[in-house]
Amino acid sequence: MIKIKNVTKKYGELKALNEISLEIKEGSILGLLGVNGAGKTTLLSILNGLIEIDSGDIEVFGLDIKSDKKEINNISSIIPQHLAFYEKLTVKENLDFFSKIQNATQENYTKAIEINSLENLLSQEASTLSGGQKRRLNIAIGLLNNPKIIYFDEPTVGVDPKSRNEILDSIKSYKKLGITVIYTSHYMTEIERICDEVAIISKGQIVEHDTLENMLSNRVSDKICIEIIHSDRKIDALDIKNDLTIQTTESKLFETLATIKENNIAIKQIRYGSTSLEKHFLDVSEK
Amino acid sequence: MFSAMIKKEFLLVLRDRHALLALFVMPAIFILIMSVAMRDQFASDTINFSIAIIDLESNINTQKLVNKIQSDDGFNLVRDEKTAQFIITIPKDYTTSDKQKIEILVIDSIKNDLLEIFKSKLLKSVISVKLEGISEKLRVISNEAADSINKVSISPNELFEVSYDKNEDIPNSTQQSVPAWIVFGMFFVIIPMSTIYINERKQNTLTRLxxxxxxxxxxxxxxxxxxxxINQIQVWIMIGVGIFIVPFFNTPALEINGSILALVALSIALSVSAIGLSTLIAVSATSSEQATTIGGILNILLGAIGGVMVPKFIMPESMQNFANISPMSWGLDGFLEIFLKSGDIFMVANESLQLLLFGLITLAISMVILRIRISKGL
Known part of the structure; x- marks a missing residue:
């Protein structure tokens, strides 16, 4: 388990993290959401021992971040957003290098190659790989030390849909191996697809932390949310929000649908008692 | 761990063609070009002036002078005045009137020191002919006196014994060019270093490490x-160019008169200095373009100040003192001690320690900057 208690990190007068507290269960996949500058990268950097906290406590699998930084690094791994390897080296030379500096076992080395389907690319120079293959190599390097925790910092940026699916499937499979994953992404669909829990960080504070299920349900209580394609005119009978949603209740649903039909408005989707993660994230972040 | 990191660095440098060009090909070409181009500037004895002579008096006495000039290896008498560097005109009544002067018309633009060399060579011929004339006149009075005049030598080699003070040794063009461009080339490690460092930083590989x-x-x-x-390989390849390739271009070969141990010690210290400065630039710059531009400009400035482009011994004294701020100057001085003055390890200890200290200080500052950058998320 990762326990973050009242952690503050300041850059001059700016509080990048302001007394944040968060608990992440072992073996879970946590989606960390936040707009740019919210404090996600600072939190990931702290958890990876790259920067130190000003106050508070962090415990990672029973190890203290201040005194056991090396031990924590040994059981964790970061997959940076950038392709953190050497383009001029071959796939094998990259894996050999990162493997040797971490004293990785042959078993882990082979497993990292297998999981990321790099067997046929070993002799290829990294610069010649496709975007998806590069992402897979980036992830494989992070698996060499057989980590208990993996931090993914937007790992699917610039990846084609097929490779993205493969990457997301492989991340989901880490749960079966008991690996704890902390995942940041701007793609809400990815978070919805793989994460068990979601923490929303805004202005250096955790503004919400819950299971994905709880976060998506019951947010508008008894209301039904109808998403429409577009509407270029105001209809008095319908309260069309700026985000092209109409909220109604079960008792008024047929009446509302009739009005929508009368006005020839196309419906995108109807959600009963729920909202999208993206909308929820925007609502919470704006508060 | 170290072996993996060192291997990685070697592989990256060896696959960087631009870096290899800057580190090995550029200094080798400079050594060849500058050794050959400056050959005559460094060896006045071998200078040859092309001249045309117009003898307006044209008698047996002036013919003697013309013959004397012609017999000097330093002059090449040409028939076509257009191809001459100098036109020497012997005026009418030159041998009979004390007021007549030989006229020298300088055709090419020429530096003052070369003009002085030309005049001294010509003076040697003129005095020689005049002494022969005096000797002939004296022979009428006294054979002994005439013979004693004939024995008067005006050859500088017979008249002067030239020896160089420690600080006044003047290298030949190869001895100047080889160390100068070795020093210059070594500082070009900035190109691969900055490229790798900045890529590692930007790609978050440093974060990962x-x-x-x-x-x-x-x-x-x-x-x-x-x-x-890599710097040691550079040094020995450039020395090899100086010893084995430069002579093919009719230019003196490099001679290592001093101790090899001193050469190794100095080149290691120089390398630490070059690596320190390059690391400092690499960790301070925000892009590899910025690093290579700053590094390139700084190298050229340090080279110009430090006597790489223009030898220090021909600089004015104030400039020679200013040159001492450049680590390239310390390295160059050390190499010249070894090549010219049979320098041993003690003779280059001062330069080596200066370079080592400079390198260690810049490396230490670089590490502090890198630590700050990493702690601020790079």
Missing amino acids: TSMNISILSMSISKTIPYLV
């Missing part, structure tokens, strides 16, 4: 060792 418990000290040492080796 730090999160893998690789300390900044380990990273710095593992980067220093490959470049130390």
